[in-house]
Amino acid sequence: MEFLRLRLAVLGVLAIVGSLGLRVTRASAAPKCRWVCDEGSNRDSRLTYDSRMEMNEGRQARRLGVDPYPPQPTPPTHRVAFSVARTTPIGPLPNDTILPFDFMFSNAGGAFDMETGLFTAPVSGTYFFSFRGQKRSAQYLMYLGLWKNGEEMAGVYEDNLDPQNPNPSPGNASNNLILHLFERDQVYLMISDNAIAFSTVFGKYVGFSGFLLFPDNPYA
Numbered sequence: 199m200e201f202l203r204l205r206l207a208v209l210g211v212l213a214i215v216g217s218l219g220l221r222v223t224r225a226s227a228a229p230k231c232r233w234v235c236d237e238g239s240n241r242d243s244r245l246t247y248d249s250r251m252e253m254n255e256g257r258q259a260r261r262l263g264v265d266p267y268p269p270q271p272t273p274p275t276h277r278v279a280f281s282v283a284r285t286t287p288i289g290p291l292p293n294d295t296i297l298p299f300d301f302m303f304s305n306a307g308g309a310f311d312m313e314t315g316l317f318t319a320p321v322s323g324t325y326f327f328s329f330r331g332q333k334r335s336a337q338y339l340m341y342l343g344l345w346k347n348g349e350e351m352a353g354v355y356e357d358n359l360d361p362q363n364p365n366p367s368p369g370n371a372s373n374n375l376i377l378h379l380f381e382r383d384q385v386y387l388m389i390s391d392n393a394i395a396f397s398t399v400f401g402k403y404v405g406f407s408g409f410l411l412f413p414d415n416p417y418a
């Protein structure tokens with residue numbers, strides 16, 4: 199009888215200690231609600247399913263001795279880079295004309311349209327562009343402009359005309375700039391009316407390149 203009472207007492211004490219322990223762990227679990235927590239009144243339902251999973255994963259990671267919050271890889275961003283050229287001369291033309299290209303070095307992201315000569319920004323951000331042209335004419339100057347949405351941003355020209363010399367030494371010009379573009383802005387080269395731009399398969403002296411330096415939204 200005495201022995202039974204002792205056992206009951208021991209069990210009672212164990213039960214109290216156990217429930218205290220449970221309360222302590224529950225209480226200490228509450229401030230760990232660092233992630234998104236539900237508004238519910240019941241303490242146990244305050245953690246969302248996802249945050250509970252995250253906590254379990256964190257505990258398991260610590261148990262295995264690995265960093266529960268390792269550095270995340272850089273999120274994927276838009277990859278935009280193109281480089282195109284002409285393999286033939288162009289001009290003189292009766293009016294300003296968007297320069298068409300027939301040779302593609304690269305067009306990562308596919309934002310440059312070879313048919314129209316238009317680069318269309320797939321994402322808002324800061325872009326780099328460079329372009330070049332050559333003159334091999336005694337009568338016509340070379341003039342190329344870089345345009346954005348109908349507005350000229352920069353140009354290159356070669357105008358040392360010498361009608362006495364039918365084979366003047368070639369003149370070369372290039373320019374480059376960094377532009378902020380919004381998504382769907384268009385950038386293209388324009389050859390001026392009555393101008394020429396000389397190019398060959400070998401030299402590809404007329405060319406246009408551009409790439410995204412960084413997007414406005416780093417997660418875009």
Ligand SMILES: *[C@@H]1O[C@H](CO)[C@@H](O)[C@H](O)[C@H]1NC(C)=O
Pocket residue numbers: 291292293294295
């Ligand atoms: C510019 O000239 C080309 C011919 O080289 C012609 O097809 C085009 O319609 C002209 N554009 C304008 C706006 O006059």
Ligand SMILES: *[C@@H]1O[C@H](CO)[C@@H](O)[C@H](O)[C@H]1NC(C)=O
Pocket residue numbers: 367368369370401403
């Ligand atoms: C332009 O480049 C060509 C080669 O493509 C060269 O022969 C010529 O001398 C250059 N012109 C000048 C003014 O440097």
